[in-house]
Amino acid sequence: PAAPPAGQVSAELPPDLVGALRELGRAESASLFMVLHAALATLLSRLGAGDDIPIGTPASGRADPVLDDLVGFFVNTVVLRTDLSGAPTFTELLRRVRESDLAAFEHAGLPFQQVVEAVNPARAQGRNPLFQVMLGYLHRPAGRGTVLGLPVGEAPEVAADPKVDLNVTFVDGEPFEAILEYDAGRFRPATARRLVDRLLVLLGEVAARPDLPVGQARVLAGDDRAELARWQNGGPPRAGGQPWYERFSAQARRTPDADACVFAGETMSYAELDAASDAFAARLGGLGPEDLVGIALPRSAALLVAVLGVAKAGAAYLPLDPAFPAERLRFMVADARPAAIVVDEHTRELFPDGITPSGGPASFVPPPRDPRSAAYVIYTSGSTGRPKGVVVTQRDLECLLAALPVAGPGERLLAVTTLSFDISVLELMGPLTAGGCVVLASGAQVRDPHLLAGLLSRERITVMQATPSLWSTLPPEADLRGVRVLAGGEALPPSLARDLSGRAASVTNLYGPTEVTVWATAAAVRGDEPPTLGRPLPGTTAYVLDAALRPAPPGVAGELYLGGDQVARGYLRRPGLTASRFVADPFTGGRMYRTGDLARWNGGGELEFLGRADHQVKVRGHRVEPGEIEAVAATCPGVSQVAVAARQDRLLAYVTAPAPALRDHLAERLPSWMVPSAVVVLDELPLTPNGKVDRAALPEVDLARTAGGTGPRTRTEAAVCAVMEEVLGTGPVGVDDDFFALGGHSLLLVRLATALCARLGADLPVADLFAASTAAALARRISGGVPAADAMAELLTLRPGDGTRPPLFCFPPASGLSWPFAPLKRHLPEGVPLYGLQSPRLSRDSGLPESLDDLAAEYAGLIAGVAPDGPLSLLGWSFGGAVAHKVAVRLAAEGRDLRLLGMLDTPVEVSGGAGDVAALLAEMGYRVPDARMSAADAVAFLRSMDDGVAALEDEQIERVVESYLAHDRMLARARYDVYPGDVFFVDATVPEQGFTGAASKRWRPYVAGELRVAEIGCRHSELLDAGTLEILGPLLARLM
CATH class of the missing domain: 3.30.300.30 (ANL, C-terminal domain)
Known part of the structure; x- marks a missing residue:
């Protein structure tokens, strides 16, 4: 049977608590109802509802004496608004509640529906307007009694459809009860019971300590405290007290011939790596604890030798990434003051006094080890503009490696991270302390997903750790069947988690800041369940705390603090900053790190990430302080x-x-x-x-414009401005404002054209709105000062240039129309001419060229007519990308300077069945009711649409369909040459009819230069929509 629509739980309030609450109310001249109202609002605020809490309550509607003799239900609903801002004590809040309740009840006769109509809030189906919580207060007379000689008793209430999420009713009688009715579709019975328990705890707290700020009052019930005690502690540490480099040497003695490291086809055994690192440690003789050694090496076996040698010498390493700007490296060296810097022949020019990771004296005596000494210093972004060096000790590192074993004997871990990114710690040291093998990927392999996929297979990788950004680039053919996936450094998207869990042996989502030694929590990704942060690692504690450093109840957001044995020492030579972020743990007496991340505990006892509490952001897995930039x-x-x-x-x-x-x-x-x-x-x-x-108010892109800056100068301009305002639904439009810059797109063209015709009698072709898209330019065309353009011409001028910037030529999808490229001009640099090539069949009676090569030759001729020499850029969407590639090959052979060849989700071959007109409609962004459509059906369908295509004549719509079918045949027979330059390719990652979201990989054989791929989370048909262009437009502008 179906669950009832409403559930109910109740609890009795002890008589002494009720008496204390009554006395509290009398002291402030407030009723018991007001005390209960203030307490309920406090609980809702503490559970995340904010500081402005609206609560509904029933009020008698019989104030009018006329109703005295009438039988009927005249109860009205009054909304009580509660202000908890400014951290009031409960006594102060009660005074506020008394004042606001009295004012609200003065208007209790105003019908609730009339209030709703006056406020006109946003409405949602199944949701009560203005409030979602009701508060009731009833008196229950003692004894059952009789009426007209008949006994009176209570009948059990039958659960009905809930009108609000929560309905709290206090029944004043013997006993005094709190009854919670809840929407069973939104709350589980256990959750409802927990809410009542928390309310009783809070009532007891405010009765005993009314002068305590409400934000500090206890709300945790007994079950809450028991659960948090289990969840927030990762258990005892597993570290055995032996530093990682000694564990490596012990492993080398056990398995001297086992593979320790593989790079570029060369293998180093454990014995060889142990001997080489001993020799380098000997060369560093004289260094010891707290000395820093900079490592400026690319990924290679020498990198491992250097890291191990520094550790064995008793010093700490400082990553100096050769890819960093010289100024950044200079700052790090000046701030950290390393005693030596390790270089190779490529990085010596950065640090002329550096040393190479080669051997020293034959004998090496390890220095006394100190688990409290620094193991490494890694710099992270700083909010003041000054990067900060995080000092991690040997003990911190030892605890991480013991808590999170990654690769034991016979396992091979693929290392893909630079040494300056702290997750490299686990991928380099984890296998070497457990008998595994580290396979180092080169920079080129990390940048090329196909090379990386080949390395995974060729080297029989069993473990790989990377950011979700890197995991998402791996092509579908990458074989992950035997690979344990470790993902971390940034949020793991649910779609990627599902994809990886369906392909890999296992997937683990990891979380942790540099300040808590790489990783602090871990979660196994399970099927379709959204990924969580999981639970703390052994030896680590995780707290979700409110502003007063009190534990937030399960399910309630708070700031995440991490404690335990992996908390780093602090920031290098920054005692003030260290004190502000590494704070006292009020629960254990130790230290904990304030992450700045918002999180909550879910019902399963795992942490869920909710965002940042400050302005810090993650970019490609790197933590970035905007203040530094x-x-x-x-x-x-x-x-x-x-x-x-x-x-x-x-x-x-x-x-x-x-x-x-x-x-x-x-x-x-x-x-x-x-x-x-x-x-x-x-x-x-x-x-x-x-x-x-x-x-939060900073826009996505440059929204600064001249809206209303120049007012209309003629009656025609004034009329055009008014029509544009109406069609766009925007504020004042100036005569120089561009229709597309204000949010216009091709689907609004027909509405603008229709409105101009109705208001001004101006029958303007659609193409006029591309070439003349400001009110002033349209007014001139209406007045007859400029000849009309042809919307079906083979070459559309979407924006004329000034001769100072190379033009951009756009190639249409299979429909043959370049109209959708018009909004792109708002994103391009000033002065860049924008042209749209269109299917020749749209404007002439003769048929289309027979092949893709013939069509490319015709388009190349059109381009030469506009731009016979000088640099230029090409951009093609879908089918148009294939034509653009053909034209680019032709122009490159002629020696033309191509600044950009852009291809937007272009298939190499026909993506659906040849002649599939339903695919044409899908590509144009329509939701097709029937996949089996004839060409005539498609024409009729397009005619019925309320957009720019529907404004065409029947013959023109037929030519759009004919163009599509002809282009489809061309693509089916196409053969491609190799383009000698670079290509910028966009994959639309949301699957759509005929488009799988991974088109770029099929073009690699036809690009000799770099194939730069950007993934955008949209459908193929949405690539030139306004929202997508907010992302794509600036990318194209930068590349040009």
């Missing part, structure tokens, strides 16, 4: 105000004046992942009421 940006000439924020997994810099040199300035001083993808110019930075930058 802002501090460096502020040193760029011409930059006076700057803010940096993450949008759509990319960094944007916002400035208040044009700064064309800013990105170059940042690239010279910061690692690549800290250089913003785009620079957005705003009139001013948005501020919060206290004068700080309002980061």
Whole structure:
């Protein structure tokens, strides 16, 4: 049987508690109802409902004497709004509640529906407007009694459809009860019971300590405390007291001939690596605990020799990534003051006084070990603009390796991370302390997913650790059947978790900051369940705390703190910063690290990540403080105000004046992942009421425009502005505002054209809106000053240029229409001409060219007519990408300078069945009702749509369908040559009819240069939608 729509739980309040609550109310001239109201609002706020709590309550509707003799139900609903802002004590809150309740009940006769109509809140089906929690207070008379001689008793209430999520009723009688009715579709019985238990705990707390701030009052029930005690402790540490490098040497004595390291086909045994690292440690003689040794080496066997040798010498290593900007490296060296720097022939020019990881004296005596000494120092981004070095001790490292074994004898781990990224610690040291083999991938292999997939198979890899960003690049053919997947460093998307768990032997989601020695929690990914952060590792504790450092109840968000044996020493020479982030653990007396991450415990006792409590962001697995980028940006000439924020997994810099040199300035001083993808110019930075930058209000892209800046000068301009405002649904439109820059797109063209015709009698072709998309330009065309354009022409001028920038030529999908490229112009740099090539069949009676090569030759001729020489860029969407590739090969052979060849989710061959007109409609963004459609059906379907295509004549729509069928045949017979340059390719990752989301890999044989792939989370048909262009547009602009 189906579960009842509403459930109910109840609890009795002890008489002494009820008496204390009554007395508390009398002391503040408040009723017991008001005390209970204040307590319920406090509980809801503490459980995450915020500081402004609306609660509904029933009120008698019989204030009018006229109703005295009428039989009927006249109860009205009153909304009680509770203000908990400013950290009030319960006594202060009770005073607020008394005042607001009295004011609300003064208007109890105003019908609730009338209030709803006046406020007009956003409505949702199945949700009560204005509030989702009810509070009731009933008096229950003592004894059953009689009425007209008949005995009176209680009948059990039958659960009915819940009108709100929670309905709390206090029944004042013998006994005094709290009854909670709940929506069983939203709450489990155990959750409802827990809510009542927490309410009783809170009532007891405020009765005993009414002058305590409500944010500090206890709300944890007994079951809450028992669960948290189990969940937040990872158990005893597993470390045995032996440093990792000694465990390696012991393993080398046990299995001297086993493979320890493989790089570029060369293998090093345990004995060889042990001897080489001993020799290098001897060369570092004289160094000891707390001495730092910089390591400026690329991935290679020498890297392992250096790391082991430094550890055996008793010193700590400092990664100095050769890929970092020179200025960043100089800062790190000046700040950390290493005693020596290890280099090879490629990095010696960075550090001329460096030493190579070669041998020293024949004999080597290990220095006394100190588990409290530093093992390594890794620099992370700093909010003040100054990177901070995290000091991790030998004991911290020992505890990590013992808590998280990764690769034992016979196992092979593929290491893909640079030494400067702290997750490299586990992939280098984990296998070497347990008898496994480290297979080092080269930089080229890490950057090329296909090379990486080949290495996985060739080297028989059993374990690989990487960020989700890197895992997502692996092609579908990568064989992960015997691979244990370790993912961490950034949030693991559920879709990627499902994909990996269906392909790999196992998937583990790892979480942890550098300050708690790489990883602190782990979770096994299970099928379709969303990935969590899991539970703390052995020796580690994890707390979800509120602002007062009290444990947040299970299910309630709080800041995540990590304690235990892996907490790092602190920040190198930064005692003040260390004290602010490494704080006292109030539960154990030890130390804990404040992560700045928001989390909660779920019902299964695992942590769920909810975002950041500060402005820190993750970019490609690296932790980035926007403040550091802002501090460096502020040193760029011409930059006076700057803010940096993450949008759509990319960094944007916002400035208040044009700064064309800013990105170059940042690239010279910061690692690549800290250089913003785009620079957005705003009139001013948005501020919060206290004068700080309002980061949440920073736009995705440059939204600064001249809206309303220049008013209409003629009656025609005024009329056009009014029509554009109506169609776009925006505020004042100035005569120089661009239709597409204001959010217009091809689907709004027909509405704009229809409205202009109705208001002004202007029958403008659709193409006029591409070439003349401002109110001033349209007014000139309407007045007859400019000849009309042809929307079906083979070459559309979507934006004329000024002759200073190379043009961009766009190649259409199989429909043959380039209209969808028009909104792209708002994202391109000023002065870039934008042209759209279109199917020749749209504008002439003769048939299309027979082959893709013939069509490319015709398009190349059109391009030569507009841009006979000089640099240019090509961009093709879907079928158009294949044509663009053909044209690019032809132009490259002629010696033309191609700045960009862009291909948007282009299939190598026909993606559906040849002649599948339903695929045409899907590609154009329509949801097709019947996959079996004839060409005539497609024409009729397009005619019925309310968009730009429907504005065409029947014959023109027929030609769109004919073009598609002809292009489909061309693609089916196409053969490709190799393009000698680089290609920028976009994969749409959301599957759609005929498009699987991994088209790029099929083009690798036809690109001699670099195939740069960007994945965008959209459907194939959505690649030129406004939302997608917010991501794609700036990428293209940067590449041009």
